[in-house]
Amino acid sequence: MLRGLSTVNIFADDVAAARDWYTGILGVPTYFAREMAGELAYAEFRLGDHQHELGIVDRRFAPTGTGDTPGGAVIYWHVDDVAAAVDRFVAAGATVHEKITERGPGFVTASILDPFGNILGVMYNQHYLDILAARTGN
Structure with missing residues (x-):
């Protein structure tokens, strides 16, 4: 699993x-x-x-059938401030792929296209923080 x-x-x-x-x-x-x-x-x-x-x-070395255009699954990396993360990526040459969207209390997402054609997701995820706190005792 x-x-x-x-x-x-x-x-x-x-x-x-x-x-x-x-x-x-x-x-x-x-x-x-x-x-x-x-x-x-x-x-x-x-x-x-x-x-x-x-x-x-x-x-x-990409797997057969992998296109050279953005697509497929979006992997979201937890960040503490979605807007600041998006701004940092854009200032470095990325473009916004999906605008900042609140998905519900404690869950905010956005994604960017890096200069190499990859989608990178960023997310404030309260669940991530809750699990981390439970494991670290903070």
Whole structure:
């Protein structure tokens, strides 16, 4: 059964450029990288309270049938301030994909398109905070 996120992969034609962009926006360096034929083919970050992994994969290794346009599932990353997160991404060159939307008390979502064509969701999620507090005793 599903137990939690292990790795979320996004795709880019230029993994080095995507790594640099995400390093700047996230404020953390990658912890793992793999080169093939002298070019960066994979870069991975560990993020947040549970050190979930965000991997950037060279688009040539995308699964068959994966298009080069945004689509599919939207993965939402918890943030404490959705508007501030969206503003930060947009200031760095992303565009708004889905505007900020309140889904109910304690649940606010939005998504952006990164400069590499990937959808990235951000969400204030009270459930996430409740679970974290229960596990950490805060």
